[in-house]
Amino acid sequence: MKYGIVIFPSKPIQDKANALRKRYDPHYSLIPPHITLIEAFEADDETVHQLIPELRAIADETAPLAININKVSTFAPVTNTIYMKVEASQAIIDLYEKLQSSNLPANKEYSFVPHITVAQKLSDQEYADVYGSLQLKDTQLEDKIDRFQLSYQLENGSWTVYESFVFGKDE
């Protein structure tokens, strides 16, 4: 089964992201707006069963963390993906690195760029239009993150949450 670890930002940010995703992201209906911590990886039940206490321990020793979004950015020209850029605070990098150094099936294809995708798989023309118009808008959002979610993928490509891991420190 395919698993992934994500953070769902709070409802106001999800609603903002969805207003764009609805038109510009073919994954709109597959998963709510999210920050990917660990990209999709293949794991059997036994591996996941062993992973859970490790994830719990990481969450326990993580404090709720603030995130700031100051602009939209893009992975172009690699892909025509547009995203809300989450400032890479030390706290979120630490969390990512702890997860990476856990017994997860290795998966370091990309360097960690925390972000919330709002548009992807656009044609070059669409991409230029959407990115151009989003850059003219002010994007200033902040949020507090206090959990991550282990999810798995169904046959139809959509994701179901398996378990949430609430941060333990300071709460």
Add this chain to the structure above:
Amino acid sequence: MKYGIVIFPSKPIQDKANALRKRYDPHYSLIPPHITLIEAFEADDETVHQLIPELRAIADETAPLAININKVSTFAPVTNTIYMKVEASQAIIDLYEKLQSSNLPANKEYSFVPHITVAQKLSDQEYADVYGSLQLKDTQLEDKIDRFQLSYQLENGSWTVYESFVFGKDE
């Protein structure tokens, strides 16, 4: 914000349900296949914050429970909804009643009929066709339930999991 409490059955059952939902359920893209324990209710942050430890206590004292699905059934003529009928074991009724007697905003509009919706909002003709064809098929599924999920609804009608509550007994 609108919250609800659901159980996601395991992936094989979700995949089976989705094969039908894709064609026959307009809520297909809003939430994975699920058993509703507590229908959508309105609650503010503070109420939910107070509810969490109660839900945790209920999960702690609940043992993983087996569910059996032996047939598809329907809410017609009230609504043209078709569902996989989950046998109402004492264990799942007990769980439902504990949740109902917690400090949840009261919400007992319907009696508890545990089920996984696979088709809804059908025309009478569609309903007759789909229900007729599903009744000819053998439906025998079993699953083990060991958690429920508190979810909230976004502006677009879709649901995001807020927190999972893993059952505590016997594990």
